[in-house]
Amino acid sequence: MKWLATYPERCVGCESCMLTCSKTWFKEEDKELSRIQVSSSESGYAINVCNQCGKCIDYCPTLAIKRDNSGVVRIDESKCVGCLMCAGFCPTESMFVVEKREKPFKCIACGICSKECPSEALELKQD
Amino acid sequence: MEKMKLLAEWKYEPKKIERGYAGRTLYVNIGDRSFKEKPVTEDMKEKFVGGRGFGLKLLWDAVKDTTKWNDPENELVISGGPLCGITQYPGSGKCYTVFISPLTEQTYDSNAGGYFGPLLKFSGWDALEVQGKSDRDVILFIDGDNYKVEVYESPFEDINAVTITEALHEYFADSEEDKRNISVASTGKGAETTNWGCLNMSFYDLRRKTPRLKQAGRGGGGTVFRDKKLAAIVVRKRGVGPVSNNPADISVLQRTGLKLHKEIRDLDDQQNKMRKVGTPHLNEIMNEYHLLPVRNYKFGQHPEASKIHSKIFEKLFTQGIPDGCWYGCSMACAKAVDGFELKTGPLKGKKVTVDGPEYETCAGLGSNIGIFDPEWIIEANFYADHYGIDTISLGTGLAFVCECYELGFLNKDITNGLELKFGSKDDLMELIHRMGRGDDKFARIVGLGIHKMKKVFAEKYGAPFDVMEKIGMEGQGIEVSEYVPKESVAQWGGYFLTLKGPQHDEAWLIFMDRVNKQLPTFEDKAEALHYFPNFRLWFSLVGLCKLPWNDIEPADNVIKYKGIEAAKVPEHVQNYVDLFNAVTGKNITKEELIVQSERVYNFQRVFQLRLGKGTRRDHNIPLRAIGPVFPEEWEARAEYYDNELKAAGIDSQGLTTEEKIRKLQEYRLSQWEQLVDAVYKRRGWNKNGIPTVETLKRLGIDYPDVVEVVRKHSKPEDNWEE
Structure with missing residues (x-):
């Protein structure tokens, strides 16, 4: 299974992961549209990104969410009706919903952000 | 299934939904097979809003002061309403049926889940009015993808819900995946032989690979449906999504919906466990407070109520499936028993998915008739839906019959051999099947409903009318639902x-x-x-x-x-x-x-x-x-x-x-x-x-x-x- 490991203690809060992500997948630099979210926390920074647990698969009424051959949990947008149950029930709240998108989105473990990260706070793993 | 014979066809223009409204309603006269589009005025939106309001307004304009339920001008109106079909907020797929009722002989409205309401609107219609009576059994098809309405001759000999619904999802879909774009309204033979006819509105369950049935149960809408010789109404609309309603502000829908999803996620297990057991969580609560009807509402509590405790149903219902009857319903109370092998009746031996039972069915077709057997309740629930009979009126009606039997007002000669005491499981199930067949005179009398049963029992069998007036749990001609109201x-x-x-x-x-x-x-x-x-x-x-x-x-x-x-x-x-x-x-x-x-x-x-x-x-x-x-x-x-x-x-x-x-x-x-x-x-x-x-x-x-x-x-x- 491919997934993105995070080391928040190394994070410097530069947000380059977020900008890279939104640029890659939504063709615009907008942190809101990033599939990884970094925020300030008491001890520094918190990183919220999907761990590919796949719980959302069971909540989807249209079978739009599936695990692909690499173990990554993906949303088939053509089947998604934007009911947001996956987002509401995500144990880590890593299924994101924003006003400008009618449908939710999530990390698909592409690893591009980990290459941009200057502090090695992100690592693409394959179990 | 063979190709169905097309009797009539009518094409309409596509129309975009604006802020929850299609802006027009569809009129079909199933008698002369004519079709009409009616505009939705601003005054109509302002004063009647939609759904049941539209239903009543359209029915008002359609009938005379003297119209009876089985006159051709009586209508069956089905309408969703402006919020119907939003996908973001739980419980947003309801439609409302409005008609003059055979039970109450006045207007009635009854709601159902399933996909019918949303798909009807997204096909371009705020409401569907069906008037007239057909000369033969027909299927009305609203094709929201190709913008046409068609009437087919029904090929079905067995006019029962499960058979018809399964066949029509198959017939009108291009693929397994496409079946979810279809909803079928249907009823069954019991809607012809009783006044308790319910309507079943379907949605296709992609995981179970079978249509599910949600009922507009009360008031006899199914009986009106069959009186018009409708075998089914089918609606198909592909491509439904988060903005099909074209809302003014989607962000509010997202924010509010997400908030409620999280509330349900965090609190449902501690509150009502709707996601695990649905409405049967009430079984034990009602029993505890003397509110569970037992033996025709004589009592509100029974020692055997533990046998219908929600814990039992939790095991019987398949867990872990998103049981919403419309997209986005994370309350997921549309529970079902899968792989249930029927023990009686025309489908004996068949393994089926049974929708429910809901609390009302557990009480009506359970405690109220002295039965505390979950398997029996599930079987009765299945056949009531299949025959198109409202489980609530059926339960309360049978409870009345049982009490009349125990009081000696009825006997085996009258019931054609059935011993209809409280708890007589086999004979009560047989009575339900007789209603589903319509070949038994006593079953036909029962199906008239308590209001009319009282008169027939008095006139035909000499039962004391005054006693039946006291114990017959009906008002305005319809049976009481399943709560003991005595003490409030x-x-x-x-x-x-x-x-x-x-x-x-x-x-x-x-x-x-x-x-x-x-x-x-x-x-x-x-x-x-x-x-x-x-x-x-x-x-x-x-x-x-x-x-x-x-x-x-x-x-x-x-x-x-x-x-x-x-x-x-x-x-x-x-x-x-x-x-x-x-x-x-x-x-x-x-x-x-x-x-x-x-x-x-x-x-x-x-x-x-x-x-x-x-x-x-x-x-x-x-x-x-x-x-x-x-x-x-x-x-x-x-x-x-x-x-x-x-x-x-x-x-x-x-x-x-x-x-x-x-x-x-x-x-x-x-x-x-x-x-x-x-x-x-x-x-x-x-x-x-x-x-x-x-x-x-x-x-x-x-x-x-x-x-x-x-x-x-x-x-x-x-x-x-x-």
Whole structure:
């Protein structure tokens, strides 16, 4: 299974992961549209990104969410009706919903952000 | 399935949904197979909103004062409403059926989940009106993808719900995946042979790979459906998504929906466990508070109720499936039993998926007829749906039959060999099958409903009418749903001061009134019988389900709010105001929400009046609903009832149980009359239960023809004294 490991203690809060992500997948630099979210926390920074647990698969009424051959949990947008149950029930709240998108989105473990990260706070793993 | 024979076809122009409305309604005359498009005016949206409001308005324009349920001009109207079909908020797929009922002989409305309402609207129609009677069994198909309406000759010999629904999902879909873009409205043979015909509205369950059936159960809409020789109505619309309603502000829908999903995620297990057991979580609660109807409402509790505890159903229901009956319903109460092998009837031996049972079915086709066997209840539930019979009227009706049998009013000669005592599982199941076949005279009499059964039992079999009047649990011609109302004066009104009879979609005030004692005066009760019926009616205008309103509550609801305010669940009321404004672009307040309902509430009341009902005389209540009728009922809670007499200031020293019963009845009937007066006053009605012209004016529904009905029936002596 491919997934993105995070080391928040190394994070410097530069947000380059977020900008890279939104640029890659939504063709615009907008942190809101990033599939990884970094925020300030008491001890520094918190990183919220999907761990590919796949719980959302069971909540989807249209079978739009599936695990692909690499173990990554993906949303088939053509089947998604934007009911947001996956987002509401995500144990880590890593299924994101924003006003400008009618449908939710999530990390698909592409690893591009980990290459941009200057502090090695992100690592693409394959179990 | 072979290609069906096309009898008629009509094409229409595509139309974009604007802020929750298609802006037009579809009229089909199934008799002469003509079709028409009617515009939805701004006044119609303002005064009737949608859903049941549109249904009543269209029916009003379609019928005469003298129209009976089986006249060709009676209609079946199906409408969703402006919020129907939003995908982001739980409980947003309801549609409402409106028709003149064979049971109550006045207007009735009954709602169903499933995908029918949303797909109808997204096909371009705010409502569907079906008028006329066909000369043969037909299937009406609304093809929202190709913008045409077609009428086919029905190829089905077996007009029963499961058979028809499965076949039509298969017939009209291009693939397995495509089946979810279809919804079928159907009923069964029992809708022809009884007045209890229900409508089943389907949605396709992609995981179980079978259609599921959600019922517009009450009032006999299925019987009207079959009277028109409709075998099914099918609607198909592909490509439904998050903005199909074209809302004014999707961000509010997202935010509000997400908030409720999280509430349900965090709190449902501690609150009502709707996701795991659905409405049967009520089984044990009702039993605990003497509210579970047992043996025709004689009792409210039974030692064997543990056998129908929700824990048992939790194991029987398949867990872990998103059981919403429309997209986005994370409350997921549409539970189902899978792989259930039928033990009786025409499908004996077949393994089926059974929708439900809901609480009402567990009680109606369980405790109320003296049966505490989950497997039996599931089997009865399956066949009731399949035959198209409302499980609530069926349960209460059978309970009445059982009591008549045990009182010796009926015997095996009359029942054609069936021993219909409480708990007679085999014979009661056989009676259900006889209703489904329609070949048995006694089963046909039962299917007329309690109101008419009383007359037939008296006239044909010499049963004492006065006793049956006391124990027959019906009002306005329809059977009481499955709660024992005896001990709550407010709930007498919640059941019997209703627009269309004792169902529970207007008010459920028992805890508020009796347990929490929050409604001490008649004025308090009347206020609750103003607010809650109107608030709950609003769901039927916009296309929503009631359950996500108060079957889940914010964690701090009872901390932030007290008493009746807490029961209103203010945060969820605000959700609804926000959702309405976000879809329609309007700017209503929670007070205006109630006025929207009040308009339709009063309009429907006048409609009943127009059809020869709708006065104080029609707000009748059977004695069984207000207290014990026979000594065994008193004796089961003797101490409690002795205290009730004492609290009423009645000296019961030296009285026999029969005399005590009479005393309590007299006292409670006087309370009933006081309640009726207080409620009528609060609602702006005269002493005879007729809305005053002032009330119509205040609500802006003083249309000339509406005012004329009121004027025609109002007498000066019915005015309240100053």
